[in-house]
Amino acid sequence: MTKPKVLISDKMDPNAARIFEERGCAVDVKPGMTPDELKAVIGEYDGLAIRSATKVTREILDAAPNLKVIGRAGIGVDNVDIPYASGRGVVVMNTPFGNSITTAEHAIAMIMALARQIPAANARTQNGEWPKNDFMGVEVTGKTLGLIGAGNIGSIVASRALGLRMKVVAFDPFLTAERAVELGVEKVDLDTLLVRADFITLHTPLTDQTRNILSAENIAKTKKGVRIVNCARGGLIDEAALKDALDSGHVAGAALDVFQTEPAKESPLFGTPGFICTPHLGASTTEAQVNVALQVAEQMADYLVNGGVTNALNMPSLSAEEAPKLRPYMALAEKLGSLVGQLAHGNLVRISIEREGAASELAGKPIEAAVLAGLMKQYSDSVNMVNAPYLAKERGLDVRSVRHEREGAYNTLVRVTVGTSQGDRSVAGTLFGNDNPRLVEIFGIGIEADLTGDMLYIVNEDAPGFIGRIGTLLGENGINIGTFHLGRRPNGAGAGGEAVLLLSVDQPIPEDVVKKACALEGVKVVMPLAF
Missing domain, CATH: 3.30.1330.90 (D-3-phosphoglycerate dehydrogenase; domain 3)
Structure with missing residues (x-):
């Protein structure tokens, strides 16, 4: 029986290759290849183990007829075209928990650096100054930490913060009251967190719901003198709004390990007083790099040899x-x-x-x-x-x-x-x-x-004329209706109850059209949907 063949195309702990070999796979280690070089050899392999440097594009996948699994040693898979890989039957795996402690510790380090202005004090001291009177920090003891996202990494940050005698409030739609008690945090809504927190740290993925979750509007709701940390994903914070809040003094300090555009070679935040940044170092510890390398090798070998699936992003x-x-x-x-x-x-x-x-x-x-x-x-x-x-x-x-x-x-x-x-x-x-x-x-x-596709969900009073009004509104805004589905909850006989309307449309509904639909007579709820 021919051994499955694996290519490790990024720098990875050498023990990963050993695990592949021990578990019945042949392995080649070729980090640093150009896209053309990778494209020329990828057809030989059943598995591809990567970190963030290798970009697995359509062109690479098209050149890989034997490829069965891609393993990312780490969390983010932005460098893999997952939909196209899925279409070609290639399983994409990651190791979402191998660097959790490391990332959580980096967030805590950022909190302490902000509290005591360590980077600025270090730079001026090494420049030959002795600016003792220019730096007045704050204690973290007794302060309130606002946790946006209480998953694996967020819960570790909460544990460390509680050890520093901080109070922790958390916003997470999936955090139950029982789990909050178990973590020792107070579950709150986002507005409450913004008002109460002395420090805010983000630990949530970047989605349409979380993009710019710290917008200009939400930053304005925060306590004056708040300090903000993001070691999760770029794009969770409106960076221009953060710059304005730092300049005005409303935000006392901000520490980012991630940016909306990376590598962040330039940013309006650079040089702003109270701003600290690192080049996406959240997972950069020796222990984390070893953990994710070993985990990805174990997962990929298990799949290639035994058919086991762990931490797959595109396969049930x-x-x-x-x-x-x-x-x-x-x-x-x-x-x-x-x-x-x-x-x-x-x-x-x-x-x-x-x-x-x-x-x-x-x-x-x-x-x-x-x-x-x-x-x-x-x-x-x-x-x-x-x-x-x-x-x-x-x-x-x-x-x-x-x-x-x-x-x-x-x-x-x-x-x-x-x-x-x-x-x-x-x-x-x-x-x-x-x-x-x-x-x-x-x-x-x-x-x-x-x-299927883009849809519009409407709850309205069941009364004559409404269907015409919504149809006219969409038509006037150039939105074509694909299908039309109506249901109602009667209130006695005939009209007068509550009706539900589901429309499929040929394109996403613009926000201004949603607002116009909300203003129509009899409308109770309007929500765009996507499937």
């Missing part, structure tokens, strides 16, 4: 026998999770996944994982059916899977109910023709709709 855990039956159900489940994740407001507390009829006879875990992946993709674009259950558990989300053997109005049904701080929200779907996912109920209102 499925056996060959289960896949054909489960695949359409998983598509339905992911769409339902995505829908309820986009529509549910308030902090999530629990989620229930119910299967009725034919769905009750299938394995529940893959369907549950698909629901969680759809739900949590609203907050992280690296979530999939493999890591979503772990992330939900990490945040203390109460996940329940219920199987009903009864058969109702549909031969097969999947229902997803989320409990939020504002009450329960439920959606349900079925399969048409055994493989076509279809929504059949939303928040207690019967409605049949395909969930």
Whole structure:
């Protein structure tokens, strides 16, 4: 039997090659290749182990007919074209937890550097000055740390901050009250965190929901003299707004390890008093580099030799026998999770996944994982059916899977109910023709709709004339309606109740059109959706 062949194309701990060999893989170590050089040899390999230097583009993937798995030693996979790799059947793995402690410690170091102005004091002292009276720091003891994101890294930062006798408040939509108690932090909403925190540190992925989470508007809500740390992802902070807040003195100090554009060779923040930066060093310790290298080798070897899947970003855990039956159900489940994740407001507390009829006879875990992946993709674009259950558990989300053997109005049904701080929200779907996912109920209102592409969700008073008004508004703004789905909750006979409208449209709805739709007579809720 021919051994699987692996290429390590970036600098990595030498023990990674040893692990590949011990576990039955042939390995070549060729760091520093140009894209053309990589393209010329990649066709020989079953696996590619990388860090951040190697860019796995379409051209590289097209030249790799034998490639089965790409392993990223670290968290970020911005250098891999994951959708294209998925289309070619290449599994993409990362090691999301190997550098958690290192990144958390860097955030704590940044907090201390801000509190005592260490970089500026060091520079002037080494310049021959003795500026003792120019630097008046603050203690961290007794101060309030605001944690935006309480996942793996955020929870470690909380633990270290509590050891420094800080008070910790945390904002995370997936953090339950029970998990907050376990961590020793106070769970709050974002506005409360902004008002109360003396220090703010960010530990959340960059998604459409978190981009510029510290916007000019939100920075203005913070306490005067706040200090801000970001060792997570560039783009979480509006850097121009941060510059203005530092110049005005509203923000006393800011420390960034990540920037919106990297490498950050220039930035308006450079040279600003109170600003500290490092060149994306969060994972740069000897221990972390060893950990991620060993982990990626173990994961890739397990997949190539035994078929085991760990920390894959684009592949569910499925056996060959289960896949054909489960695949359409998983598509339905992911769409339902995505829908309820986009529509549910308030902090999530629990989620229930119910299967009725034919769905009750299938394995529940893959369907549950698909629901969680759809739900949590609203907050992280690296979530999939493999890591979503772990992330939900990490945040203390109460996940329940219920199987009903009864058969109702549909031969097969999947229902997803989320409990939020504002009450329960439920959606349900079925399969048409055994493989076509279809929504059949939303928040207690019967409605049949395909969930695909860009859509517009509207709740309005069930009264004559509304459909014409919304159609006219979209037409006047050049937005073409693809499909039109209507459901209503009657209030007695005829009109007067509550109606739900789901429209599929040919392009994303601009924000100004959403605002105009909100202003239409009888409208209660308007939300753009994307699937």
